[in-house]
Each structure stands twice: as C-alpha cells, then as structure tokens.
Amino acid sequence: MTAKQGKVMGPVDYLMIRFPGNKFTGKIAPELIDLEKKGIIRVIDLVMILKDTNGKLMIIEANNLEGEAGAAYRELAKRTDEWFSEGDIEALAMSLPKNTSAGLLLFENIWAIKFKEALLEADAELIDMGRIPPESIVKAEKQLKAKGGA
Numbered sequence: 001m002t003a004k005q006g007k008v009m010g011p012v013d014y015l016m017i018r019f020p021g022n023k024f025t026g027k028i029a030p031e032l033i034d035l036e037k038k039g040i041i042r043v044i045d046l047v048m049i050l051k052d053t054n055g056k057l058m059i060i061e062a063n064n065l066e067g068e069a070g071a072a073y074r075e076l077a078k079r080t081d082e083w084f085s086e087g088d089i090e091a092l093a094m095s096l097p098k099n100t101s102a103g104l105l106l107f108e109n110i111w112a113i114k115f116k117e118a119l120l121e122a123d124a125e126l127i128d129m130g131r132i133p134p135e136s137i138v139k140a141e142k143q144l145k146a147k148g149g150a
Contacts, residue, residue, distance in 0.1 A: 008120065010112040011129070012044065016092055017103045022050055024101040026072020032105075033075055043076050045083040045106040049092075053099045059089050 017028070035041045046062035048069075063077035064070075083106050096102055119126065 008113055008117050010042075010109040010116060012106065012108050013131075014107075015103075015105045017105070018096065019101045019103070020097075020099075022052075022099055022101045024048060024050075024069055024103070026069040028103070029069075029072035029076060036076070036079075040109075040111050042108040042110050043080055043105065044108055045104075046073065046076060046080050047084055047089060047104040048101060049089060049096065049104060050101045051093065051096045051098055055098045057090065057093055059086065059093075 032041075032043060036043060048060040048062070048065060050058040050060070052058070061077075061082060062073045062080050065073055065077070084104060089104060092104060093102070116126075
C-alpha cells in the first residue's frame with residue numbers, strides 16, 4: 001500500500017504510569033493536551049486503574065473521571081476510544097501493589113507519519129524497531145566518558 005491508497009498511521013505505543021498511594025491528579029493532562037496540539041501524539045485511549053488497600057481493582061475510562069482529575073482530562077477524554085480490553089487492563093494491573101493507582105495511555109506517534117509516508121513512497125520496508133530507556137543512554141554515555149570516548 002502506498003501513502004496515497006489509505007490513511008497512514010504512526011507507530012502506536014502504550015505507557016503505564018504508577019501513582020503510589022493512589023495520589024492521582026490531573027497534573028499530567030496539560031502536557032498530553034499540548035503534545036496533541038503540537039501534532040506530536042494522538043491519545044487513543046486513557047484508562048485509570050485503582051487498586052485499593054485490599055487489592056480490589058477499579059477501572060475508570062478517562063471520560064468517566066470525576067473531580068479535579070476529571071476536569072483536567074475532559075478535553076482528552078472527548079477524543080478517546082476504548083481500545084484496551086478489560087483483560088488487557090487486568091493483566092497490566094497485576095503488577096501494581098495495593099493502594100496504588102496507574103494511568104494507562106495508548107497513543108499514536110503522529111510525528112512519524114510523514115517519515116512513514118516517505119518510506120512507503122520509496123518502497124522501503126521497516127524491518128526492526130525498538131525503544132531504549134533514557135536511563136540506559138545516560139549510563140552508556142557515562143561509561144564512554146570514563147573510557148575517554150564521547
């Protein structure tokens with residue numbers, strides 16, 4: 001398929017962000033909104049997971065949030081769909097300790113679409129992809145400097 005034959009999507013990633021002590025607020029929402037406005041990402045799904053002190057799990061879609069957090073995420077929630085299945089969410093939530101909440105975010109990397117279209121037009125094929133945590137890069141840079149490199 002060439003870029004002209006259909007809508008091209010950027011790579012889709014997910015993040016799970018933990019909030020120990022169930023201290024979830026709307027403080028991250030403005031940055032997500034800004035990233036969307038700049039055309040860097042498109043938020044596809046946003047789910048809040050709460051695990052109480054007894055280990056009971058509660059799942060809340062962004063459009064069902066209330067209070068301060070609900071107000072903060074209202075703009076994003078208007079454009080999200082429910083892509084995560086309940087089974088997916090429960091499997092990811094298994095790693096959460098009791099009395100913890102998490103935000104589960106699914107997003108498209110809009111910034112990559114033009115590059116992907118160029119690859120398609122050039123009949124190029126993406127053969128591998130990965131993500132290196134920034135902490136690993138910092139560690140490698142320190143090791144290189146210690147050896148007299150970079």
